[in-house]
Amino acid sequence: MTTTTVPTNIAHYLDAAGPFVARVDEAADWIDAERQMPPDLAGDMADAGFFRLLLPRDLGGAQLAHPDFLQILEQFAAADASVAWCLNQNNVFATSAARMPVDTAHLIWGEPRAVVTNGPPTRSCLATPVEGGYRLNGRWNLSSGSDHATWIAALSPVAQGGQNGATASDQGPRILLMPKPEVNIVDLWHTAGLRGTGSFSFDVDDRFIAEERTYIQDGPAWADGPLYQIPRTLLFATGFATVALGVARKSLEIAIGVGQSRMPYRSGVLLRDQQTTQRTMGEAHAQQSSARAFLKEAHGRLWDSACSKGTLTIDERIQLRVAATHAIRTSAQVVDAAYTLCGASGIFQSNPIQRRFQDMHVITQHVQGHYVHYETAGQFLMGLEPQGVF
Incomplete structure (x- = not known):
């Protein structure tokens, strides 16, 4: 897929945010009741680059200065906290693209409406090294923006050793990446507030994840810029x-x-x-x-x-x-x-x-x-x- 390009100046996004904020405000009751952003709104915001604000420019992102990003976020927060929460969650996670294998990052964000969601692991989570990658099992919770996400990121501890004598190059936690259809979404998000974030859980059952779709979450960044420091x-x-x-x-x-x-x-x-x-x-x-x-x-x-x-x-x-x-x-x-x-x-x-x-x-x-x-x-x-x- 070809990489999408988006504007990189804050003035553009401040101007573009106004109509979207108005749409969010108008849809706030629906967002709360349905526990998600309206699909057409989420799609339009993705098309306008609002989920690429902190993504490296090499991947078609705006790579805004973080203080500029916060200006945009504050506008959306006044209209609806759930939408603003997802914007922060999904955009901040996009900074992790700078630590992924470059080809994998291009694969994910080569899709114009790409959004990656993630959530903290439970005690059941474990990645076992095998030849060429890992076998992943477990449940992850609180994955904000699950409905409009296209990929899932699973942080997991790594088992010592593995099948066929395979061992992990680093035994610390890793993030493993999967297209959303490869996980089982579990609806445990029945809350009194932030309902519209759609922060659902997901299960993975003995799924093989190739090495190139994993990375160490605190590894060195290949992209330049203060945002990734x-x-x-x-x-x-x-x-x-x-x-x-x-x-x-x-x-x-x-x-x-x-x-x-x-x-x-x-x-x-x-x-x-x-x-x-x-x-x-x-x-x-x-x-x-x-x-x-x-x-x-x-x-x-x-x-x-x-x-x-x-x-x-x-x-x-x-x-x-x-x-x-x-x-x-x-x-x-x-x-x-x-x-x-x-x-x-x-x-x-x-x-x-x-x-x-x-x-x-x-x-x-x-x-x-x-x-x-x-x-x-x-x-x-x-x-x-x-x-x-x-």
Whole structure:
């Protein structure tokens, strides 16, 4: 297949995002109910290059600067967290193309609508070395964007040794790649929030995967550029934090609209005219703005180092880790405040605050939002050896 080429400047995508954001906003209830993006919308976004934003240019990707990508992500987050989540998940994973065998990367992204989804392995997962590749077994969960994905990436531990005396060249975890029809999709995604991500599970039963369709997930990148010098976990964290901040900002806008028309029972005063409301709104605005500024500052420092030096300090990595976690946790507080201001009207599905409330509290349960990352930062600040993933 021939490689698709897409524009590589941020101005193009910022202009193109507007109509897509409007379509996402209009389809938000359908996305939530059907637990997926509308196929025509996902296809059109793929055709417009929105799943190739971080893909190397050598593969027909835009290879945008990561700060530019976050601008686009924040726009989609205000319309629907699930779509924004998939955009981040699928685009960040596309940076792994720079670590795959080059021919395999061209095979996958030679398809114009290519999207790769992935998910963490369960304890049942194991890749056994055999002649020419691996035999793969197991179940993987939380594969966001499964419906519109074309390929599946399975991270797996590798068994020591193998059949016919075959051994793995590296006994650490590997990522094994398969066209989606080669796996069994399992629908365990019955949640209260982020339903539209379609984060289904998949099973693999004794499937042979050729060596050239596998790679070490943290191996060296063959593509140049600062984007591929940043640990993928931090790219995920920054993007998901940006989604959370977008949800929080939109929740405040919803609460402002409710406050201008809602008169609490027996109060005789509009919600907006109550001092409690005014104080709550002011505090929530400050929380969201401060968390966003912290994330932008930490991310900016790290990005500048990646661009100018090609290396990152531990301080820069940990600062971004804690800033992303803080943005997610603080966004939840902001959404809770907005939800409370909406009163009894907020409990109904017809109020858009309800979906944001549910989405936000699923986001906080993701590993990128766990409190343990504060401990990592604390260890580093106290002069201890920091533990964790950063």
